[in-house]
Amino acid sequence: MKLLLTSVFGPYGVDDAYGRKENIMELFHNQVTREQGVFSLRINHQSGGLHLMAENVRIPTMVLDFPSQKRFRDEVKKGYDYIGISFIVPNFAKAKKMAEIIRHVSPKTKIILGGHGTSIGNIEKLIPCDHVCRGDGVKFLRQLFHEDVNAPVVHPMIYSSFNKHIVGVPLPRDSGVIMTGVGCSNGCRFCCTTHYFQKVYTPFFKTGREIYDVCARMEKELGITDFFVMDENFLKSEDRARELICELEKNGKNYTFNIFSSAETVTRMGIDFLLRLGVNFIWMGAESQKEVYEKNKGIDFKALIKELRDHGISVLASGILFLEHHDKETIHEDINFITGLDADLVQFMQLGPLPGTALYKDYEKQGRLRQDIPYEEWHGQHQIWFTHPHFSGEESATYLKNAFIRDYQLNGPSLLRIIDTAMRGVMATRGYKTGFMKLRHEEKVARAKFMYPLLNVLYRHAPDEHARQLAGEVREQYEAFFGKLSLSARLQSKALQVMILFEKLRSSLVFNNIRQPYTITASFRMTAEKAKKESWRKRMRQWVEARRQTIQWEIPLVPVNLVVTGILNGGIIKAAASYMGKMLR
Incomplete structure (x- = not known):
């Protein structure tokens, strides 16, 4: 038996029969730094859940992430016994098309639907399928294939992100992802995750020692010591987190972590605990000043975020717009509340009644769901898909965009805040x-020193005088501690000046400023000979996909890039060599 696990096909972030241009495949550029121009964080994240499931069944399995429709069709032709399609609600049309391709190309193949998109009512009748996975995918597949559902979970060795660019500079993969559990017990009425997992948290790793072992293995195999923890509220399992600290201290490992956490949990654990654990980043839901959820009762968000940042912990504060109490005056109160928290990053999402949530059920009963808006537009970054007494769909898109602009104008680039x-x-x-x-x-010193050369770029290319003043103040702090930039750091700063100019040209000339993720494949439990062949093919495919994306979007800019780089670096030949070096990397 053979299993294929796949995400939906690209291209992403374009208007076509299967998607919309606002739903791009970049988490930060899509819903956090989307209005910050060349300072936006450009990062793709692979589908870690597919790798986790593939690692924890016994049958030969292939993972196909971010395929083109042709690439997916070619893979289906290989004759898999089962194909699992993971999708969210806005990708309903893509999942349906993929199921239709399977039925046409390989009719004997069993189709499994999974992901948050399966919460759509009567999904079994809307998309051709044989099985629907809701909830814990590892447990589901083990049951489907008559395997031991209680066997220990083995964590895959995968990076947290790829295709990373900051101010146009490509960055290496330098962090891993750890999936410690699924679900959340907080039960917020708007949250599709808590409802998808029945308001229950299921840990994959129950002890701090188990998590430490995963980190140690990733350090050995991938050479990384920084980890993004995919867990809705990682610190909620307090004993597990404390045991992890004990393991880190006992073994002298300076691992660092980027986590999701509720404010009440952060407050309970305290700043000293977070520093010992090595937390560098927290994604936290502030949501609203007036509609206070249980997790946020009694929290002084502004003081909490200041304390975290003052100790070197970056904060992403998220807020929700178009809540029930919002009108054209009170919505600005919440926008000002979120932007006034002085967080490193700010996420604004529209209130989104997604299938399976309590909010969706309420709005469905009230007849507030708009039937004229297809699932492709249920992504929270354009217009609302329900009737609001004070906002039309077109107005909601404008208010959302202006909220991001407000944060950028008030607080400057998030990149600058992170460096601060x-x-x-x-x-x-x-x-x-x-x-x-x-x-x-020492880790915090190394982290700050790595970012130091960016300050000259932020100062010189600041979007306004306010941001330039902030950059100047932060640069003075760096100079007071580190002294003037070293020769190598000055050269890096000069190179960054060139790259940001190129990025400005690229983003202005490329339609919708898109960066498409390249296709990622991974095989599990192949025979030795086949695995060797597949490994070679995989490396070649991913190299070609990466180069294809670069050629597709950057080749038209080669003449401009050569001229600009040549002027700044003193010669077209040197510029050409620089560009080819970037291409080869």
Whole structure:
């Protein structure tokens, strides 16, 4: 038996029969830094859940992530016994098309539907399929294939992100993803995750020792020590987190973590705990100033975020627009509340009644769901798909965009805020001279020093005088601690000046400023000979896909890039060599 697990096909973020241009495949550029121009964080994240499921069944399995429709069709022709399609609600049309391709190309193949999109009512009748997976995918597949559902979960060795660019500079894969559990017990009425997993948290790893072992294995196999923890509220399992700290301190490992957490959990654990654990980033739901959810009762968000940033922990604060109490005056109160928290990053999402949630059921009963808006537009970054007494769909799109612009104008580029937070962390921990916390200080120094050359770019290309002043103040703090930039750092800064100019040209000339993710494949439990052949093919395919994307979007800009780089670096030949080096990397 053979199994294929796949995400939906591209291209992404374009208006066609299967999707919309606003639903791009970049988490940060889509819903966090979307109005920050060349300073937006451009990052793709692979579908870690597919790899986790593939790692934890016994049958030969292939993972296909971000395929083109042709690439998917070619894979289907290989004759899999089962194909699992993972999708969210806005990708309903893509999942349906993929199921139709399977039925046409390989009619004997069993189709499994999975992901949040399966919460759509009567999905079994809307998309051709044989099985529907809702909830824990590992458990579902083990039951389907008559395997031991209680066997320990083995974590795949995967990076958290790829295709990373900041101010036009391609960055290496330098962090891994750890999926410690699924679900959340908080039960917020709008949250599709908590309802998808029946308001229950299911840990894949129940002890801190197990999580530490995964980190140690990733360090050994991938050479990474920084991890993004995919867990709705990682610190909620307090004993597990404390045991993880004990393992880190016992083994002298300076691993760092980027986590999701509710404010009440962060407050309960305290800043010293977070520093010992090595938390560098927290994604936290502030949601609204007036509609206070249980997790946020009694929280002074502004003071909490200031304390976190003052100790070197970057914060992403998320807010919800078009809540029931919002009208054209009160919505600005919540926008000002979220942007006034002075977080490193701000996410604005529209209230979104998604299938399976309590909010959806309420709005369905009230007849507030708009029947004229297809699933492709249920992504929360354009117009609302329900009737609101104070906002039309067109107005909701405008208010959302202006909220992001407000954050950018008030607080400057998120990249600058992150660099500022890094320096604050250096100053807050400089008193640690011995023991494990000395390692934590050294990590914060290395992190801040790595970012130092970016400050000249942020100062020179600041979007306005306010941002330029902020960049100047932060640069003074860096100079006071580190001194002037070293020769190598000055050269890096000059190179960044060139790259940001190229990025400005690229983003202005490329339609919708799209960066398409390249296709990622991974095989599990192949025979030795087949695995060797597949490994070679996989490396070649992914290299070609990466180059294809670069050629598709950047070749038209080669003449411009050569001229600009040549002027700044003193010669067309040197510029050509620089560009080819970038292409080869």
